Amino acid sequence: MRTYGRTRNVLTGAKTWWVVTTDVNGYNDSVFVTALAQVIKLNLGESPFFGDWGIPAHPAVVMQLYPDYYMVLTQQRFAGHFASLLLTKIPDAVDEDGRPAPSYMINVLTSYGSTVGVRVAPDYPMEQPI
Numbered sequence: 507m508r509t510y511g512r513t514r515n516v517l518t519g520a521k522t523w524w525v526v527t528t529d530v531n532g533y534n535d536s537v538f539v540t541a542l543a544q545v546i547k548l549n550l551g552e553s554p555f556f557g558d559w560g561i562p563a564h565p566a567v568v569m570q571l572y573p574d575y576y577m578v579l580t581q582q583r584f585a586g587h588f589a590s591l592l593l594t595k596i597p598d599a600v601d602e603d604g605r606p607a608p609s610y611m612i613n614v615l616t617s618y619g620s621t622v623g624v625r626v627a628p629d630y631p632m633e634q635p636i
Contacts (some may be wrong), residue, residue, distance in 0.1 A: 511540040512547075535616040538587040542612075545580055559583075572608045590615035 516522070526540040535600045548560030561576040572595055581593045592613040599609035614622040 507534050507537045509537050509541050509544070511544055531618070533617055535588065535614075535618065535620075538584060539614060539616075539622060542580070542584050542591075542614075546577075546612075550576065551631075566608045577610060589617055589619070609617050 508525060509525055511524050513522055513524060514523070517576065519544050524540075528534050528538050529536060535580050545559050546561060549590075550560045550562045551557050552560055559580075561573040561580070563573070565571070565574045574595060577593045577595075581591055585591045590613070594611045594613070596609040596611055601607040612622075616622070
């Protein structure tokens with residue numbers, strides 16, 4: 507399997523696309539973790555092929571409402587690819603300026619027993635679509 511993931515350098519802001527493939531032992535966990543990250547970054551309706559994938563990030567930040575329903579859908583879609591996948595809302599999370607920010611903790615237990623834990627919060631200022 508193969509997928510692509512984009513990262514952003516926090517110092518320079520430069521964005522880089524990376525190719526992620528099945529590892530040498532035949533596990534696709536890296537591919538699915540990358541795909542999960544890309545789906546969480548995806549705005550709802552942004553993909554021409556998977557319009558119901560992603561989260562309504564801009565409305566969530568503007569209205570300060572957690573996109574729980576869409577995170578649960580994402581968890582259900584990816585849970586079968588891991589030994590365990592937990593997307594947990596972080597209550598009363600705030601950004602560096604003290605504003606409320608919808609944030610989640612993502613914990614993954616891969617098929618080969620490795621754990622991945624990451625906190626996800628929207629970037630300020632939000633990226634504007636081109």
